Amino acid sequence: MATHKLLLLPGDGIGPEVMAEVKRLIAWMNQNGLGSFETEEGLVGGAAYDAEGVAVSDATMARALAADAVIFGAVGGPKWANVPYEARPEAGLLRLRKDLGLYANLRPAICYPALADASSLKREVVDGLDIVIVRELTGGVYFGEPKTIVDLGNGQKRAIDTQVYDTYEIERIGRVAFELARKRRNKVASFEKRNVMKSGVLWNEVITALHAREFPDVVLEHVLADAGGMQLVRWPKQFDVIVTDNLFGDVMSDIAAMLTGSLGMLPSASLGDLDATTGTRKALYEPVHGSAPDIAGQGVANPIAMLGSFAMALRYSFGRLKEAELIETAIANTLDKGLRTADIKSEGTTVVGTRQMGEAVIAEVARLAGK
Numbered sequence: 050m051a052t053h054k055l056l057l058l059p060g061d062g063i064g065p066e067v068m069a070e071v072k073r074l075i076a077w078m079n080q081n082g083l084g085s086f087e088t089e090e091g092l093v094g095g096a097a098y099d100a101e102g103v104a105v106s107d108a109t110m111a112r113a114l115a116a117d118a119v120i121f122g123a124v125g126g127p128k129w130a131n132v133p134y135e136a137r138p139e140a141g142l143l144r145l146r147k148d149l150g151l152y153a154n155l156r157p158a159i160c161y162p163a164l165a166d167a168s169s170l171k172r173e174v175v176d177g178l179d180i181v182i183v184r185e186l187t188g189g190v191y192f193g194e195p196k197t198i199v200d201l202g203n204g205q206k207r208a209i210d211t212q213v214y215d216t217y218e219i220e221r222i223g224r225v226a227f228e229l230a231r232k233r234r235n236k237v238a239s240f241e242k243r244n245v246m247k248s249g250v251l252w253n254e255v256i257t258a259l260h261a262r263e264f265p266d267v268v269l270e271h272v273l274a275d276a277g278g279m280q281l282v283r284w285p286k287q288f289d290v291i292v293t294d295n296l297f298g299d300v301m302s303d304i305a306a307m308l309t310g311s312l313g314m315l316p317s318a319s320l321g322d323l324d325a326t327t328g329t330r331k332a333l334y335e336p337v338h339g340s341a342p343d344i345a346g347q348g349v350a351n352p353i354a355m356l357g358s359f360a361m362a363l364r365y366s367f368g369r370l371k372e373a374e375l376i377e378t379a380i381a382n383t384l385d386k387g388l389r390t391a392d393i394k395s396e397g398t399t400v401v402g403t404r405q406m407g408e409a410v411i412a413e414v415a416r417l418a419g420k
């Protein structure tokens with residue numbers, strides 16, 4: 050069995066708490082012949098800033114580049130509210146994404162039947178929901194230059210963020226979305242604001258041309274992003290794959306999370322290009338949620354987004370589809386049994402902490418695997 054080298058970056062707040070459950074799962078898989086993983090740990094975010102003065106060190110970057118995959122917890126928190134902008138915890142995650150070339154962020158939002166009542170929306174709106182947001186992750190206003198605050202000298206300051214997209218960036222994320230749609234329900238909705246932004250005009254042009262040239266069999270719809278946000282809460286099941294830019298993708302995926310019941314449910318995969326010669330790609334797997342300072346340290350965080358992110362690593366980095374499905378089925382079954390962390394609790398369910406939920410999912414993996 051091939052051995053996979055993982056770099057674990059737990060980060061801050063609930064990051065280490067949910068990562069502990071992935072470590073437990075990895076140990077179980079190693080012991081029971083369901084995988085062969087070598088893990089190393091590193092510092093990122095506020096934890097790295099406290100120890101090393103930067104949000105991610107060059108040495109950690111080198112280890113991330115050498116790993117088969119990076120598993121990332123969460124970064125940030127009020128403790129680091131006043132550190133220099135360049136060293137803020139979130140800068141560590143942004144550097145990892147940029148320097149590893151992880152331009153494609155897949156954020157699947159699945160509403161498990163058992164959780165249809167945990168959403169703030171009506172059951173019929175979310176029950177059976179299964180959509181994927183394909184978020185462009187290394188471009189747009191997150192990285193465009195100039196990005197600065199200028200002192201105008203008259204008591205006024207000017208803040209500048211720059212939205213930049215080149216043709217190739219839109220084309221490659223579009224390709225990821227169309228290819229994914231072909232394996233699903235064959236529908237792509239492209240969100241932009243061509244009515245206001247030049248980047249929206251180019252986004253629309255490039256996606257339209259790519260569709261005509263390479264993916265005419267896929268159903269494509271262009272949606273103005275503000276209306277798209279509205280449709281996402283009005284009738285989300287109309288969508289299959291949504292492709293959008295870095296900032297719209299960030300906002301839409303937090304909205305999508307609530308359709309599934311909680312931010313604690315949404316996993317994600319951040320992927321680079323597949324190397325044609327080695328057949329491998331750089332990748333980082335991260336829950337969509339943050340460090341949740343309001344519940345950190347209490348052992349109550351939901352580990353499902355983190356465990357689901359590890360399942361995505363098995364699928365997208367290691368081709369171990371059977372094991373990925375095993376974990377996902379175990380999550381669904383555990384919810385069916387009525388076990389809930391506090392963020393997804395409802396009447397008649399049993400509320401458990403992070404560790405009990407992790408252990409219950411692993412026990413169910415074991416049962417399904419006949420171990």
Ligand code: NAD
Nearest residue numbers: 123124125126312313337338339340341343344350351392
């Ligand atoms: P957040 O995602 O940390 O929390 C938002 C709300 O969702 C909170 O009420 C929190 O308790 C709840 N929540 C999130 N994850 C949960 C889980 N697994 N289980 C149960 N409840 C959960 O967003 P925020 O409060 O806006 O940001 C806090 C910090 O996290 C900020 O510093 C932000 O920059 C950072 N952040 C980091 C990441 C990341 O590391 N990938 C992502 C988003 C935000």
Ligand code: IPM
Nearest residue numbers: 125139140142143299337339
């Ligand atoms: C996310 C987060 C990050 C983002 C932050 C922490 C940099 O909100 O992954 O959704 O904005 O991309």
Ligand code: MN
Nearest residue numbers: 299300303337
């Ligand atoms: Mn976000």
